[in-house]
Amino acid sequence: MQKHESTPSVTPTLFAAPHRPMFFAGAVLLLASFALWILELLARTGVIGPLGWLLPAGWLHGLLMASGVLPFFMYGFLLTAMPRWQGQGDLTRGRWLPAWYLLASGWALVLVGAFIPGVIVVALLLVALGWAWLLRVFWQVAYAEVADGLHARITAWGMVGGLVAVLLWLLAVITGRLHLAHSALQVAVWWSLLPVFLAVSHRMVPFFSSSVSPGYTITRPRWALWALVGASVGHGLLLVSGFERWLWLVDFPGAAVALWLSAVWLRGARMAVRLLAMLHIGFAWLGIGLALSALQSIAALGGVSLGAYGPLHVILVGYFGGMLFAMVSRVTLGHSGRPLQADGPTWALFLGLQAVVLLRVLADLVPGTLGAGVMLVAAVLWLGTFGAWALRYLPIYWRPRVDGKPG
Numbered sequence: 001m002q003k004h005e006s007t008p009s010v011t012p013t014l015f016a017a018p019h020r021p022m023f024f025a026g027a028v029l030l031l032a033s034f035a036l037w038i039l040e041l042l043a044r045t046g047v048i049g050p051l052g053w054l055l056p057a058g059w060l061h062g063l064l065m066a067s068g069v070l071p072f073f074m075y076g077f078l079l080t081a082m083p084r085w086q087g088q089g090d091l092t093r094g095r096w097l098p099a100w101y102l103l104a105s106g107w108a109l110v111l112v113g114a115f116i117p118g119v120i121v122v123a124l125l126l127v128a129l130g131w132a133w134l135l136r137v138f139w140q141v142a143y144a145e146v147a148d149g150l151h152a153r154i155t156a157w158g159m160v161g162g163l164v165a166v167l168l169w170l171l172a173v174i175t176g177r178l179h180l181a182h183s184a185l186q187v188a189v190w191w192s193l194l195p196v197f198l199a200v201s202h203r204m205v206p207f208f209s210s211s212v213s214p215g216y217t218i219t220r221p222r223w224a225l226w227a228l229v230g231a232s233v234g235h236g237l238l239l240v241s242g243f244e245r246w247l248w249l250v251d252f253p254g255a256a257v258a259l260w261l262s263a264v265w266l267r268g269a270r271m272a273v274r275l276l277a278m279l280h281i282g283f284a285w286l287g288i289g290l291a292l293s294a295l296q297s298i299a300a301l302g303g304v305s306l307g308a309y310g311p312l313h314v315i316l317v318g319y320f321g322g323m324l325f326a327m328v329s330r331v332t333l334g335h336s337g338r339p340l341q342a343d344g345p346t347w348a349l350f351l352g353l354q355a356v357v358l359l360r361v362l363a364d365l366v367p368g369t370l371g372a373g374v375m376l377v378a379a380v381l382w383l384g385t386f387g388a389w390a391l392r393y394l395p396i397y398w399r400p401r402v403d404g405k406p407g
Contacts, residue, residue, distance in 0.1 A: 013398050017407040018079035018096050019331055020397040025104050026072030027390045032111060033064040034383040041376040045369060053114055055173075059181045060114055065316070066188035067127070067166055068107045073324050074196055075103075075134060077331060078155060082138065085203065086146050090407075095137050102130030124170040131166055135159045150222065154199040154229060161191030183240050190236025194315070197323060198228050201286075202261075204327070205279050209269040212276055216268045227257045231290070245301045251294035258287035274342035275330050278350050282322025285357065289314035292361075307364030317382070318357040325350055329393065336396045337403030345392065352385040 014020050040057040042048045053060060079096055083089065106126030113120030138159050142152035168184035171177075202225045206218040231254030238247055262284045271277045293311035300306075334340050342350070359378035363371050401407060 013400055015093060015097060015100075016400075017335060018091060018100075019076040019335060021097075021100050021104075022072050022076030022079065023328055023332065024394060024397045025100070025107070026069055026076065027386070027394055029064065029072060029107050030069045030386055031383065031390060033061065033069055034379060034386070036064075036111070036114070037061050038376065038379050038383060041372060041379055044372050045376060054117060054120070055114065056178065056181075059178060059185070062185045062188075063169055063181070064107075064110065066185055066193060067162065067169065068110070070193055070320055070324065071131075071162060072103070073328055074193070077200065077327055078138065078196075079134075080331060080335070081200075081204075082141050082152050082155065085152050086141055086144050086149060088141060088144065091137065091141075096134065099130045099133035099137075102126050102133065106130060120173055121170070124166060124173060128163065128166045128170060131159075131163045135163055150225070151199040151203045154225070155196050158192045158196035158199070161187055161195070162193070165192060186236050186239040189312070189316070190232050190239065193320065194232040195229050197320060198225060198232065200327070201279075201283055201323065202228075205265050205283055208276055208279060208330075209265060212273045213268055213270040219264050224257050224261055228254055231257070235293075245297050247297035248294040251290045251297065255287050255290035255294060258283075258290060262287055274347045274350075275326060275340060278322060278326035278329075278342065281350075281354070282319055282324075282326055285314055285318025285322060289319060307361070310361040310364040313360040313364075314357060317353070317360055321353055321356075322350070325353060325389070329389075332393050332396055335401070335407060336399075337401040337405060338396075346389070349385050349389050352381060356382045356385065 014024065037057075039048065039051055040053075040061070043050055051057070055063075075096075079091055083091055103126070106123045106129075109119055109123030109126065113123050135156070138152075138156045142149055142156035165184045165188035168180050168187060172180035172184060202220055206216075206220055210216040210218050231250045234250035235247055235254070238244065238250065262280070265283070266280055269276060269280060271280065289311050292314060296306045296311055329342060329346060330340060356378050359374055359381065363375035363378055365371075366374055
């Protein structure tokens with residue numbers, strides 16, 4: 001009788017490297033979150049009846065995206081890249097896998113807790129434990145003895161901000177003081193996500209540009225990174241303190257530095273390489289978003305409203321979404337043994353993401369039901385874009401590398 005070679009099971013392959021389960025969980029949570037958000041927008045436009053959320057839908061959406069979806073992708077990239085930044089070997093599975101179980105269980109229960117009383121408290125406790133576990137790992141890696149640990153250490157402090165945000169969410173739910181959710185969201189975005197994305201961008205955009213652009217000069221001024229991190233922390237502090245009208249004091253300088261870096265990094269970069277072009281386009285949205293936020297706050301000083309969350313979504317969808325799309329696609333391809341090339345469909349999906357940014361800004365400028373309709377179109381396009389991306393990329397995470405290498 002012929003002996004058949006056994007096929008590797010899904011579970012060991014999915015957990016063969018940290019980026020696999022982290023990216024997988026992030027993608028699943030993203031699709032679930034936006035499916036719920038689309039239902040909420042349909043309810044707002046009167047297409048369906050109220051959904052009976054236990055938390056305000058907007059806060060729940062912010063919680064899922066800022067403390068759940070984006071961090072999962074952040075963990076996957078950092079658990080892969082940060083040890084290499086610090087000259088260390090790959091992390092053993094035992095250092096990160098227990099945290100994944102805590103986080104994945106916690107966020108699954110958050111979705112359930114949106115409808116069933118009491119569940120969300122347990123859910124956020126699990127998330128906080130998982131986050132604390134990973135923070136310990138990142139801290140150990142970041143503060144190892146190396147010549148220059150700047151990027152890793154800024155990232156580790158950003159992880160501290162993320163844990164503080166989760167604890168604020170937990171306090172808001174336990175006490176019923178949902179105004180704390182406002183502070184939690186600002187801390188998550190401005191003291192955690194943005195500093196981490198800034199550190200990653202500052203290190204990786206010039207590096208990736210040099211790897212595919214002959215003669216490219218790497219420019220990484222430390223002052224520029226500190227200026228942007230300072231602007232981010234200052235922005236969050238002003239929001240938490242209730243001084244939204246004075247955001248221009250930090251946003252204009254931050255926008256100037258970000259736009260200057262965009263121009264410097266673009267010089268000599270081969271934009272014909274699509275994965276690289278995605279990084280540069282994604283980073284460009286940061287300077288635009290900060291500039292729009294500055295203009296919005298100056299207008300507010302004069303009593304003029306220029307939309308609500310448009311500038312924030314330029315940063316969340318344009319910068320975070322664009323960088324995430326590019327980085328996750330690159331890591332997924334490279335660490336599965338595939339060529340580092342974005343094919344036509346991947347590039348088309350990235351362009352679709354740019355349309356989402358423009359539609360989301362427009363939604364804040366259009367009044368009433370029409371604005372809600374534009375927001376619904378933006379949400380559907382976002383879900384469609386990442387849904388199509390997931391169909392192409394998620395199976396990679398439970399399949400072995402095509403080149404037969406481990407990981």
